[in-house]
Amino acid sequence: MFFYKKNWLKGYITIEIRGQYPEHFFDMCARYGIPSWDVSKKNTTAAIGKIKLSDLSKLRRIKKRSIYKVYFKERTGLPFLIDSLGSQKPLIIGCMIAFAIIFILSNIVWRIDVSGLDEEIENKVLLQMEEYGLEKGSFQWNIDSPAILQKKLLEDIPELLWVGVKKNGSAFHLEGVEKTTVEKPEEAEVGHLIAAKEGVIVDLFVSKGQPLVRPNDVVYKDDILVSAYLEQQEEEDEGNKAKPLAAEGEVIAKVWYKSEVSIPLTNNYHVLNGQAETKHYLHFSSFLIPFWNFMNPDYTNYQMETEEKNFYFLKWKLPISYIKQTIYQSEVMEKKMEKQEAKTLALEQAKRELLRQLPLDAEITEEKVLHERVESGKVKLTLYYTVLENIAKKQPISQGD
Amino acid sequence: MKKMRETLKTVFTNTFDLPSEVTLELPRITMIGSIHAYIENHQGLIVFSETELLLKIHQGNVRINGEGFVLKMMIDKDILLEGTIKDVKFEDE
Structure with missing residues (x-):
């Protein structure tokens, strides 16, 4: 019956009324808006019935006005069940420990699979991963994201052509492709230089x-x-x-290059001065709850770095994550240069740029400043370079005809 | 004066074909065989025991006798009685 189910959820009390004509008490209850049910009379001076838990305060008021004595016999329903569970401390502690263990175990790396690689390189990869702090049994929150791991691995192991790092719950899957460094004998192509x-x-x-x-x-x-x-x-x-x-x-051959450079006389640099504040947050869906270091540093110029760590429960990502935010104070340095200083800097820069374009064996033999002027706070130079370099280029002859 | 009002009420009810328990403040007693009795619109409980239920109604009392009575539900003016009902008697004041 719906009536009973609903009352079970909200909780109800069995009361016993003692006094002459105890049924009159229930009649009074009904008139003051307290529904009661399962009312039965035990003997001429005692009756039991049930009322809702939410009507308890109203019942107290009626009790004061009447001559009857009210005894609470039984408490039934969900609120009482929760209360009784709450009072059983060992059970609750046990549950909490169980959840904590599951939580900790969910955040441990259980397996690292490597596929598509030789045993030798596989070992190398695993060793490298260990260096990054990733091995069986390490905590996931100390590990960089798969994308960063991927990048690091590619940088640190030259034999790898490509590596894919995939995180699957508590397991890491690595898929690698080796570089096959086969020396291709360069086919000399027929042609002029x-x-x-x-x-x-x-x-x-x-x-x-x-x-x-x-x-x-x-x-x-x-x-x-x-x-x-x-x-x-x-x-x-x-x-x-x-x-x-x-x-x-x-x-x-001797080759000539002409280049133009311009260097501003005043430069602004952003320099970190070593002052930094680290703030810790808990990120909960869209809320950011700071839990350590509530101060907001009053830096006028700053750089911010944020790092986020996720937590897992079994295979589910929890909506909570931990965010570490580091705010570095930076200073703007203004550097003013003399014209001569700017000129040497411009020459260096032009030379660097030229060398970048040239093959490695090229040699700059001569450098000439053709034109030099100061214009709107900038030094502009027109330079002329003489370079010795190999200018031979292959031109294949098609042999078909 | 009181009598006149009662007569007026009866005439009013009959003319407009209204349900009599609404206008005349009469109780409506619904019974399911002899195991349930649902009494609406009573005016107070006078006596209740395992074998007897006496309710005040408009211009008198209603007395229900039987065995193993339990009030299954008690809301403001309604009572659901459960048990073996033997007889229902209307008594004048």
């Missing part, structure tokens, strides 16, 4: 092919420097078309 840039030839080292230029020749872009055909004249005399070969060699 042509000039990649304009310049003046300084030196020639030709190992294969017929050089067509001499030192101090001026060559333009795409001029043939070393031909693939040997001694063209003679071969043509014989009537045989010469077989072209792969021209090889180095052609060192």
